[in-house]
Structures are given as structure tokens and as C-alpha cells.
Amino acid sequence: MKTSTPTARKASLISCHSCHLLSKAVSIAKNQAAYCPRCGARLHSRKPNSTARTWALIFAAFIFYIPANVLPITTVISFGKAQSDTIMSGVIYFVKSGSWPIALVIFVASVFVPLLKLFLLTFLLISVHRKSRWRPKDRTRLYRITEAVGRWSMVDIYVVTILVALVKLGSLATIEAGPGAIFFAGVVVITMFAAMSFDPRLIWDAQESHDER
Amino acid sequence: MNDLKSLIACHECDLLHQRRPLPPDATARCVRCGAVLYRRKRNSLDRVLALTMTGLVLFIVANVYPFLTFRLEAQVQETNLVTGIVELYGQGMWIVAGVVLMTTIVMPLLELSGMLFILVPIKFRRRPWKLPLLFRSVLSFRPWGMMEVFMIGILVAAVKLVKMASIIPGTALYAFMVLIFILAASAAALDPHIIWKTLD
Numbered sequence: 001m002k003t004s005t006p007t008a009r010k011a012s013l014i015s016c017h018s019c020h021l022l023s024k025a026v027s028i029a030k031n032q033a034a035y036c037p038r039c040g041a042r043l044h045s046r047k048p049n050s051t052a053r054t055w056a057l058i059f060a061a062f063i064f065y066i067p068a069n070v071l072p073i074t075t076v077i078s079f080g081k082a083q084s085d086t087i088m089s090g091v092i093y094f095v096k097s098g099s100w101p102i103a104l105v106i107f108v109a110s111v112f113v114p115l116l117k118l119f120l121l122t123f124l125l126i127s128v129h130r131k132s133r134w135r136p137k138d139r140t141r142l143y144r145i146t147e148a149v150g151r152w153s154m155v156d157i158y159v160v161t162i163l164v165a166l167v168k169l170g171s172l173a174t175i176e177a178g179p180g181a182i183f184f185a186g187v188v189v190i191t192m193f194a195a196m197s198f199d200p201r202l203i204w205d206a207q208e209s210h211d212e213r
Numbered sequence: 214m215n216d217l218k219s220l221i222a223c224h225e226c227d228l229l230h231q232r233r234p235l236p237p238d239a240t241a242r243c244v245r246c247g248a249v250l251y252r253r254k255r256n257s258l259d260r261v262l263a264l265t266m267t268g269l270v271l272f273i274v275a276n277v278y279p280f281l282t283f284r285l286e287a288q289v290q291e292t293n294l295v296t297g298i299v300e301l302y303g304q305g306m307w308i309v310a311g312v313v314l315m316t317t318i319v320m321p322l323l324e325l326s327g328m329l330f331i332l333v334p335i336k337f338r339r340r341p342w343k344l345p346l347l348f349r350s351v352l353s354f355r356p357w358g359m360m361e362v363f364m365i366g367i368l369v370a371a372v373k374l375v376k377m378a379s380i381i382p383g384t385a386l387y388a389f390m391v392l393i394f395i396l397a398a399s400a401a402a403l404d405p406h407i408i409w410k411t412l413d
Binding site for chain 1: 217218220221222224225226227228229245246247248251281283285288290292296297298300301304306308309312313316317345346348352356357359362363365367368369370372373376380405406412413
């Protein structure tokens with residue numbers, strides 16, 4: 001298989017990212033676009049500006065990650081006293097009250113997964129820039145992980161939504177969402193876009209350009 | 214040049230493969246990176262149509278009936294699926310309210326109704342209206358529907374409040390729980406290639 005792997009790009013074909021129909025790549029003028037003859041999606045041999053877009057989104061997410069964790073995501077107002085909670089203090093509360101599994105769910109979904117995603121995408125981007133040939137199959141697998149786990153980080157936002165809906169007891173107890181929730185929702189949405197904008201085929205392109213030599 | 218429709222490129226590593234007929238419920242994977250190339254499902258369209266219709270009914274039930282009831286002595290707080298979103302919006306958290314609205318109500322509803330608009334005409338051997346645009350949209354909405362994540366959120370919130378007051382599950386909650394399984398089953402039963410092939 002080492003000798004000349006047949007890829008769509010080498011065969012001058014473009015695979016439609018939506019319906020997977022192959023089209024012949026015809027040379028088109030710079031500002032023109034080609035569309036899939038079957039489903040009408042725009043054709044790209046690789047996702048456009050994949051690395052630049054992914055870098056930009058990763059940086060934005062890293063910046064949002066800090067206020068998301070430092071600012072409170074909920075404020076409980078009970079008998080005039082306000083108590084604010086950040087994501088981490090919520091985790092600590094569950095650990096102290098003995099709800100270990102819940103503490104673990106929140107920690108993994110809200111703290112660990114977003115960071116893991118950001119570091120994995122950064123690693124993949126650097127490896128693509130360096131035209132690394134190190135274990136492309138495993139790197140593709142890492143990409144699949146970043147794509148699959150991202151949505152689960154939304155858990156904390158939903159917890160806040162439900163708490164806010166249920167605890168409206170006037171002066172007795174009221175829960176309000178804090179500014180951290182805005183940044184946290186931002187981190188989840190931005191990292192999902194970042195994972196979508198990365199093109200795993202770039203991992204394999206380095207492999208092929210080496211094989212040709 | 215051989216027929217382009219008999220070939221498929223791996224969407225994760227670009228390797229070209231020859232399409233081969235598969236036995237039912239089998240999966241073709243890329244020989245180089247292991248990504249799923251295509252699947253063959255038994256009665257894919259009929260099953261997805263049935264699941265979609267069930268899903269829409271459950272979706273309505275989940276949004277109309279009370280979701281959770283919070284009781285602390287004499288105080289009773291009944292909520293619907295949208296209550297939290299309205300409340301967040303009222304607190305000035307319109308970005309968060311928007312994200313929750315999109316991921317738990319708008320996207321799942323668009324996905325379900327979009328599939329219905331595609332599958333019912335196909336069932337009656339008609340060409341669905343704007344099929345390419347519609348199906349492309351449905352596929353792109355899919356990652357943004359996060360009802361199963363919301364379910365975990367309910368669990369965590371319930372554990373958090375259970376020491377403070379009693380939480381009573383409502384009709385909508387049960388509908389919601391079934392809906393999650395229906396959506397997962399529908400996604401698993403769908404063979405997108407059959408739908409694209411109706412355009413050839």
C-alpha cells in the first residue's frame with residue numbers, strides 16, 4: 001500500500017462533504033465556486049482555510065475559558081444573602097456532600113473535556129503544520145474524540161437553566177445565572193465550531209507528499 | 214474513466230474506495246484510517262419515518278405538559294421545558310437563553326420536521342420539495358441538538374435540589390426520556406446514501 005495511495009485529490013477528484021459524490025476537479029477562476037451536481041453543496045477538496053479558522057477559534061475559546069471558570073455561574077439568593085458559585089466550587093460542593101459520581105460528571109464535562117479538546121486540537125494543528133508523519137491513524141482517532149465529546153460540556157449550562165426555572169421562591173430562595181455561564185456557553189459553542197473546521201485529511205496529506213518522494 | 218458513482222472517498226483521509234454491495238446491517242470502513250464509509254440498513258426509510266413521527270408526537274408532549282415540579286412545604290413551582298429559557302432571558306442572560314433554546318428545542322424540532330418533509334414524499338414516490346437543501350440542513354442541524362445532554366443536566370440538578378425540597382417528575386419528563394432513545398434510534402437507522410440516491 002506504500003506505493004502511491006489512491007486518494008481523491010491525486011485522482012483530481014473532489015468528494016462532496018455532504019452527499020459524498022465524487023466530481024472531477026475542474027480548474028476554476030479564483031473567486032468562483034464549484035457546486036456538487038447532485039446536492040448543490042459547495043465543493044472543496046479540503047475544508048477552506050481549515051488551519052487558520054481552527055487556530056482562531058481555539059484562541060477565542062482559550063480566552064473565554066478563563067472567565068468561564070473564574071466568574072460565578074450561579075448565584076443563590078436566600079433571605080437576602082447572596083452566595084455565588086463557580087464551576088469548581090460546584091464540584092467541591094458535590095464532593096463535600098458525598099455525591100462523588102455527580103462531582104465527577106461535572107468535573108469531566110465542564111473542566112476536563114473543554115481543556116482536553118483545546119489541547120488535542122492544538123496538538124493536531126501543530127502536527128499538521130510540521131507535516132508530521134507520526135501515527136496518522138491515531139491522530140485521526142484523536143480528532144474523532146474531540147468531535148464526539150464536545151457536546152457533553154453543555155451539561156452545566158443545562159443544570160443552571162433547570163435550577164433557575166425551579167428555584168423561584170421569592171425571598172425564601174432564588175437562583176440566578178451568573179456571567180460565567182455566558183462565557184462557558186461560548187467555550188462550548190466555539191470549541192464545537194473549532195472541531196468542525198479542522199480537516200482530518202490534512203493529517204494524511206503530509207503522509208502522501210512524503211511517499212511520493 | 215470508470216463511473217464516479219461506483220467510487221467513494223474517505224471523508225477523513227481522502228482514500229478512494231470501490232463501492233461494494235453490503236449485506237444488511239453491515240458497515241464499510243476505510244482500510245487506511247478506519248472511518249465509516251457507508252452502511253446498509255434494513256428498511257431504513259420506513260424505520261426512520263416511523264421513528265420521526267413518534268419523535269414529533271413526543272416532542273409536543275414534552276413541550277406542552279409540566280416537566281418538573283418543585284415543592285418546598287406550601288410552595289409549589291411547576292415548570293415546562295421552556296420555563297428555564299424564559300427565566301434566563303428575563304435575567305438578561307439572552308445569549309445563554311438562546312443557546313439553550315437552539316440546542317434543546319429549535320434544532321431537534323427542525324431535524325424532526327425536516328426529516329418528515331423529506332421522507333413522506335419519498336414514501337409516496339414523489340420528489341421532496343427542495344430535497345438537497347433540506348437534507349443538507351437536517352444533517353448540519355444534527356450535532357446541535359443536545360437533548361441527551363440536557364437529560365444529564367436534569368439528573369445533576371435533581372441531585373442538587375433533592376436535599377432542599379421534593380422534585381416531582383412530570384409527564385413531559387417521561388416523554389423527553391423516550392424521545393432521546395427515539396432520536397438515537399432514528400440516527401442509527403438512517404442511511405443517508407439512500408436519500409441522496411433518489412436525486413440521481
